[in-house]
Amino acid sequence: MIDAVESHYRGSGDLSNVIADKLRKAGKEMDRLTTADLATVDEFHIRGRKATLELAGYLNLGPSSDVLDIGSGLGGPARTIAETFGCHVTGVDLTQEFCDAAAALSGWVGLSDRVAFRQGDATSLPFADAVFDAAITMHVAMNIAAKDRMYAEARRVLKPGGRFVVYDVLQGEGGDVLFPVPWAREPSISHLATPDTMPLLLSDAGFRVLKVEDSTEESQRWFEEMATRMAGSVPAVTFQAFLGNDFAAMARNQVINLRERRIRTVSYVCEA
Known part of the structure; x- marks a missing residue:
């Protein structure tokens, strides 16, 4: 199953070279890149950079904070958080190619x-107990069946009182998910929790849930606006760099899934 998840996200060729080539073709100067220049490819979650900044605001961060990003992908949220709050962020991701590309992109900016x-598994984190001040995970657990182990591991590596923010796609009430979607081309690697089960999963892992926010309507508008923008002018680099030609179908299905409430986007602010 892990191999299937890695295969889903693995692009063709060296991801950092693919991204650099697309940026240069769009006229970007590589020695003058900013984190905003990368946001259309490295903030791989619904509502992108805006959601990252909103959710990171709940982590109580300062310059001395040591933060963990579980399922860090190409490193966009980690860079956004580090740049905004002046803290240090460690990202862990199942896919080595993502870790390599994330390191390269971080050097560019x-x-x-x-x-x-x-590189590491969210259900068996490669860190000692109680080493992080805060942790965040965005659009990761959809690929993980053992969510109990994932959240227990997050609790284990957090210091007492540390904040943990979860932002994920959940199963909605409107029927089965239409595939392909950005996290799965078919159902075998899609494991969506429901809004009813999430608080219990988090509390059983040792967290106190402080805030729950359903952003489904805003997520629907975001996807619809993105589709409109891309119909007129495609950004220099997009998620297609690693999702391939299926990305257009994935985006269309996401709009339908959100509109028909087949899925919901919900965030949870927790305390260890």
């Missing part, structure tokens, strides 16, 4: 000293 990336 001068943040290599603020972020680090490591």
